[in-house]
Amino acid sequence: MLTQAGYVAASVCFMLGLKALTKPETARRGIRLAAVGMLLAVLGTLIVAEIVEYQWILGGLLVGAAIGYPLGTRVPMTAMPQRIAIALTFGASAATMVGVAEYLHRSGAAAGAMPRAQAAALGFEVLLGCITITGSLVAFGKLHEILPGRPLTFGGQNLVNAAAMLGALALLGILVADPAAAWAFWAMAALALVIGASFVLPIGGADMPVVVSLLNSYAGLAACATGFAIGNTVLIIAGALDGASGFILSIIMSKAMNRSFANVLFGAFGGGAAAGGAKSAAGLTVKSLTAEDAAIQLGYAGKVIVVPGYGMAVAQAQHVVRELAELIEKKGGEVKYAIHPVAGRMPGHMNVLLAEANVPYDRMYEMEEINDEFSTADVALVIGANDVVNPAARSDPASPIYGMPILDADRAKSVIVMKRGMSAGFAGIENELFYADNTRMLFGDAKQTLTKLVTEVKSI
Incomplete structure (x- = not known):
């Protein structure tokens, strides 16, 4: 009962925080509300009856605080794009690890008895999570100038990426049809990691704001799928808010550049050929x-x-x-x-x-x-x-x-x-x-x- 009450309160804080972020003068209040919501969500999760020991949880909280505090206080404002890209990597990694842990927990015969709806949620969660992990890492590399900011392309790249995505979806279909097919689960995860990197590499620095926003949407949808897979209400609500808002922002920014969403993702804008006209x-x-x-x-x-x-x-x-x-x-x-x-x-x-x-x-x-x-x-x-x-x-x-x-x-x-x-x-x-x-x-x-x-x- 207390857990669900905490989740409801957290969800309200997330919604009010997102609303406040729409105006500069209320943005700080929105961040504080979202932080309070996250605290309530964490506290609500810590009191669920299924937890039998807290050693690993305490360790995770300490490690998370040790990483998060410097990222929030020491990273200069000029490096915020890179920090956000890394934060997306952490969020997507968390969702992916939950999906992997849940699947391993049900491995073998138990996985075969898994409801197909749950297998679909787990598979979708891991698929989007893996794409976001490597995609965000590549975005970080471009933003931090570790990787070239220009589009990195090769002939037929869009066709190769499309074929890889279709292959990953086919493996997801196999997993849903037969949840015990562990080979399909791992192959899908590995292919999704490759897709994430190959998806962002051909996108130029001019389009990084749209890409970061879209990757944020992917991370939110992965969290939402995690909620469905493990029956967690606050993950469903927060993930849906994050996924929808990130996608809408990506569309708005594409319109601000008077370019189609597809052109941003597949047009290799900023390359030498684009300047020819x-x-x-x-x-x-x-x-x-x-x-x-x-x-x-x-x-x-x-x-x-x-x-x-x-x-x-x-x-x-x-x-x-x-x-x-x-x-x-x-x-x-x-x-x-x-x-x-x-x-x-x-x-x-x-x-x-x-x-x-x-x-x-x-x-x-x-x-x-x-x-x-x-x-x-x-x-x-x-x-x-x-x-x-x-x-x-x-x-x-x-x-x-x-x-x-x-x-x-x-x-x-x-x-x-x-x-x-x-x-x-x-x-x-x-x-x-x-x-x-x-x-x-x-x-x-x-x-x-x-x-x-x-x-x-x-x-x-």
Whole structure:
């Protein structure tokens, strides 16, 4: 009775927490509610009558705390995408190990007596769990730049992946038909591990936010299947919430890039072939400016819109961005932040970084809310963003990003783009914004350059 009451309370906390996460100003409360829900779920599980000894459980709790605490407190905000990918690996591993343990517990003749519905739940759980484990590890490797961020492909890769997936589903069918067929169970698990890696390797860095969100959905569905397999209510509810929300977010982000879900997963976006139809920069020149000139523009601007991108995250420049914004506001200017849905390497990456730097939530605006204001801005300050401000998405039908909704930074009176150099973005194409008449390039490390801007603006 107490266990079920704890599960109900935990489920309510999960739902309220997820609801609170939809707004920046209530996001922290949502995280706390979700944490309380997880604590209630764990406590409810610890008092079930089936537990006969606690040694292994206590050991698991200690190991989990030893891993989780540093991940939550020591990992910098700039490394959150990698941390999330690793967290997905842990979650999927937990669900998979529960499925393997349950199947081993029923091995032999007992497995043959297993209801087919339970065999289907166990098989589905292990299949999705194994795919998520290796897929998340590869995503971590790409995000942490251990593996190349570009798509890694070979001829006929999509056909090979499709055949492997069909083979895994066929093995799942054999397991459901004959739960005692242990060879099918292990073969399916091994093949799923291969599928997870081969699924993420051909996906480029530009699409990692969608991939991480989708892998999160897989981990949630695996947990949901675990709940059905072992009869655990809270796993069913929490897994369903996680799976559905992750999938919906993946679809939303695909739409934000004006690309089909299938194209994200199988299009190898960001490879060399994709850039072939874009315009060339031949014959075009960029115009640069000094930090002193940029400081004068910003110091006397009435309205500045900051466009943060992955370059800001790499340079860990979010705190200096806030300091510069506060100086501009002290001089009478207005500063807003324009956030593109797919900027960075994970959903909400820019929001997380800016919030960590104590940028007020009410200064952060989504693309639909801020785009009409660029035409009234004196300066659009683009910090390490590239494809999400590329006007080719509006003007060049041959561009691979044509039709993708972008931030209309080019419509500001003046545009200052901060970059280390002229390298292309994840899409592998030239950015027309860099060559526009109203754009000036400010080259250098974002943090160092912004620090210099702060010094110059103070002196105005």
